[in-house]
Amino acid sequence: MSKRIRFNAFQMNTVGHQSPGLWRHPRDNSHRYTDPQHWTELAQLLEAGRFDAVFLADVLGVYDVYHGSVDAALKHAVQVPLNDPLALVPLMAQATGHLGFGVTCALTYEHPYTFARRLSTLDHLTRGRIGWNIVTGYLDSAARNLGLERQPGHDERYDVADEYLAVVRKLWEYSWEDDAVVNDKERGVYIDAARVHPIAHEGRYYKVPGIHLCAPSPQRTPVLFQAGASKRGTAFAAQHAEVTFVSGPSKAVVAKYVDDLRSAAVAAGRGAGDLLVYAQALVITGASEEEAWAKYEEYRSHIDIEAALVLLSGWTGVDFSLYPLDATIDYIDSDAGRSALASFSQADPARTWTVREAAEFIGLGGRGPVLVGGAARVADQLEAWQDETGIDGFNLAFAVAHESMRDVVDYIVPELQRRGRYQREYAPGTLREKLLGRARAHAPAAAPILP
Numbered sequence: 358m359s360k361r362i363r364f365n366a367f368q369m370n371t372v373g374h375q376s377p378g379l380w381r382h383p384r385d386n387s388h389r390y391t392d393p394q395h396w397t398e399l400a401q402l403l404e405a406g407r408f409d410a411v412f413l414a415d416v417l418g419v420y421d422v423y424h425g426s427v428d429a430a431l432k433h434a435v436q437v438p439l440n441d442p443l444a445l446v447p448l449m450a451q452a453t454g455h456l457g458f459g460v461t462c463a464l465t466y467e468h469p470y471t472f473a474r475r476l477s478t479l480d481h482l483t484r485g486r487i488g489w490n491i492v493t494g495y496l497d498s499a500a501r502n503l504g505l506e507r508q509p510g511h512d513e514r515y516d517v518a519d520e521y522l523a524v525v526r527k528l529w530e531y532s533w534e535d536d537a538v539v540n541d542k543e544r545g546v547y548i549d550a551a552r553v554h555p556i557a558h559e560g561r562y563y564k565v566p567g568i569h570l571c572a573p574s575p576q577r578t579p580v581l582f583q584a585g586a587s588k589r590g591t592a593f594a595a596q597h598a599e600v601t602f603v604s605g606p607s608k609a610v611v612a613k614y615v616d617d618l619r620s621a622a623v624a625a626g627r628g629a630g631d632l633l634v635y636a637q638a639l640v641i642t643g644a645s646e647e648e649a650w651a652k653y654e655e656y657r658s659h660i661d662i663e664a665a666l667v668l669l670s671g672w673t674g675v676d677f678s679l680y681p682l683d684a685t686i687d688y689i690d691s692d693a694g695r696s697a698l699a700s701f702s703q704a705d706p707a708r709t710w711t712v713r714e715a716a717e718f719i720g721l722g723g724r725g726p727v728l729v730g731g732a733a734r735v736a737d738q739l740e741a742w743q744d745e746t747g748i749d750g751f752n753l754a755f756a757v758a759h760e761s762m763r764d765v766v767d768y769i770v771p772e773l774q775r776r777g778r779y780q781r782e783y784a785p786g787t788l789r790e791k792l793l794g795r796a797r798a799h800a801p802a803a804a805p806i807l808p
Contacts, residue, residue, distance in 0.1 A: 362743055362778045363750025364770075365459065365635055366403050366762055367723075369414045370440040375723030375754040376639070377435050377668050378661025387758040390440065393448050399759055400449035403456055406766030407780050409792060410457030410488065411449065412582070412602075412752055413442035417463055418499030420671035423663075424678045427498075433664035435671075443479065450483040457788035459488040459582045459600075465514055466494065466503050469524040470565050476579050477529065477571035485575030485787030488600065490582040491593075493518050496671060515589045520560045522597050527556040529578045530798070532569035548572075576787050578798035586614050594632070595621035599799055600792065602752050604637040604724035607708075611636050612746040619747070631799065633792060635752040636742065639722025640761070642768045646731045653729045656756045660720035662713065669719055682713035722754040732772035739769070740778065 372387050373380040380387050389395035403411055419437050420430040430437050446458045460479075462472065479487045493514035494500070500508035509517065537552035558565040583598035585591070594601050595618065603614040619629040641656065643649040666677040686709075710718075721727055728738045739751065755761035773779035784791045789798070 359740070359778055360743060360749070361780060362739055362773055363633070363635065364406070364408045364765070364779075365750065365752045366399070366408055366411045367414065367637065367752045367754045368399070368411055369436065370442050370445055371436050371438065372434040373758075374414065374436065375637075375719075376656075376660075376721055376756045377433060377664035378720060379656060379659050379756050380434055381661075382656070382659050382757050384760055385757045389758075395758075396445050396448050397452040399762065400453045400456055402759060402762055402766055404453045406762075406770045407783060408456060409750070410459050410788065412459040412490065413445065413461060414490075415439070415442045415461040415463070415492075416496055416499065416671075417466060417494065418496030418502065420496070420667050421498050422670040422674060422676050423667040425676065429663060429667045430671075433661055433667060435664050435667045443475065446479050446487065447482050450486060455486075455783040455791070457486045457488060457580070457791065458483060459490050459580070461490040461492055463492050463494040463499070464518055464521045465508065466499065469521050469563060470528070473525045473528040474570045476525075477569070477574045480574035480576050480579055481571070485789075487576070488580035488582050488788055490584060490602075491518065491522070491597070492584065497674075511587065512589050515585075515593050517562050518593060519596075520562050523560070524556070524558050524563050524565050526578060526798075527558055528565070528569035529574075532556055533571075533573050535573060538572050576789050576796075576798070580789050580792060581798065586617075591617050591621050592625075594618060595625040595627070597799075598632060599789070600633045600635065602635050602637065603748070606718060606724060606726065608742060608745050611742070611748065615747040627799070633749045634747070635750045636746065636748045637723055637725030637754060638739075638742070638751045639725060639727045639754045639756060640735055640739075640765050640769060641727060641729045641756065642732060642735050642764045644731075644768070646734065649730050649735075653727070656721060660717060662716045662720065665716040665720035666712070669715060677712055677716075680712050682711065682716075684712050686710045686712060686715055721756060725752075725754065732768040735769055736772045736776060736778075739773070740776075 368374060370390055372390060379385055400411065416436060419427050420435050421427045423429050442460050446460060476487060476489055494508055497507045532554055534552040537549055539546055539549050553568050555567050556565055580600060581598050582600045583594045584602040585593060586603055601618055603611055605611040605614060615634050618632055618634060622632050623629050641649055641653045643652055670677045728735050753765060770779060774781055790796055
């Protein structure tokens, strides 16, 4: 029996996201990102299309690597202005009953004690539909605005992340027993103090002696998402993640990431299928082949090369203003996003990319493939990508808000449902139960134990 295809919607609380320049398209509505109705409309559309979740990306800095300045990022609205993703969740949750919410939060710059409370609060308010995309950050501009000269080194950020996960797991899973809240009005006892425990954490980076501020939420630990594809990021995902995201321009690149992730999970004592893997993609479709390809050409005419290079420079830490557009991209080791350059070069040695080709590629949908055609053709492509790479689903970027998502819901979802490859109804329960069929979070081999 063929595996079910899953969809997440890749979004950001900003003007545009992964298609720099497309905000200029006359039908694009991403300028409405400050309008609550913009987000409730999207949430209801995605739930009608039985999407697993809306995945909200975020950064805490600005893209200032290109020309060493923020000017180009501001001019082209390259993920700036940018609002807090977490504030969108209660809005969208109130408008839906099943859609999940994966929110990106950089652990490098927020203390785990306060962060644990924010996520528990959202898990309560969504009735157990919250997930956390664990990132360590990659922009030095964020570090500078938070009082540091630059961000810590790539691998050190993951060392911090390991301890951060230990702290929040203790708070979420071990501080309060399931029956700590007794709500006994007659005895005047709301919480049985004997069932609430200080975590007494004292490590290299954090000291948290006390109890979690929140009573246990429906999931306790949010569903743990992770997107790092470097060697250290893969090891981190194998230890902690339940859902992972990968991005690559070819099936060969994505298949290698999937194989590496599943092998690392097995090495960490887990099953190869314990991780759900979503690959980034952009779908451009319509009522016919001709309509889909006309949209593709129309969208391509709005790609902004300079804006795409601003984005790529921020992802990689490499100032692409210093290179001619016909220069080839070689793998460069940087402390920003190692997997971004690798996806264009080292992981796919059969192809040599020029700077212009890379900019044109990410200018429409980011670092994933662009799948174009009528419903049948796109469904064939989605099936081939899943069957040949081993992914579980797709993290769908958009070109035009909300047109891209509406086209997927109107044309692709029904075609996949007819083929038996896509869910017709949501499974009951929390986001974790819907995605993974279990109520409690994965416990790593080195699970924290209270003293």
